[in-house]
Amino acid sequence: MKIIQSxxxxxxxxxxxxxxxxxxGISVRLHWxxxxxxxxxxxxxxxxxxxxxxxxxDFRENGEVRSVLLSSGDIFFATVGTEHVAHPVGEARVLVIEKEGSV
Structure with a gap:
């Protein structure tokens, strides 16, 4: 058992x-x-x-760059092939669940 104060x-x-x-085969990691x-x-x-x-x-959809501002509690799901980049506004802590060894 683990309790993490993120x-x-x-x-x-x-x-x-x-x-x-x-x-x-799935990793769960907390990033700062x-x-x-x-x-x-x-x-x-x-x-x-x-x-x-x-x-x-920021993510590319049909060749066009789009953006969404995510706040605490918000979730972004990247499907296979979704090109994206995260830009924190100041400090941020993010829980990432993905295939082990993924980029």
Whole structure:
């Protein structure tokens, strides 16, 4: 059993992670960040849940860049092939559930 107080989690670098669980090829990790990630496409589906702070998620849909502002409690689901990039607004803590070893 684990209890994680996500609001208190920090890392030494942007997108540093706390590995929470590995379940049948799926990883669950808590990330802390204060800087954007990079445009990428995951190897599979991804659930991206903002635990604390805000994140502007940019994604490409039909060749067009779109954006959504995610706040605490909001979830972004990236289907296979969704190109996206996360831009935190200040500090943010994000729970990411994805295929192990994904980008």
């Amino acid at each position: 609001r208190g989690f920090t890392a030494s670098r942007a997108w540093g992670a706390l590995n929470i669980a590995s379940m049948s 960040t204060d800087a954007p990630y990079e445009w990428h496409v995951n190897d599979g589906e991804e659930v991206f849940a903002v635990m604390d702070g805000q994140v502007r998620m």
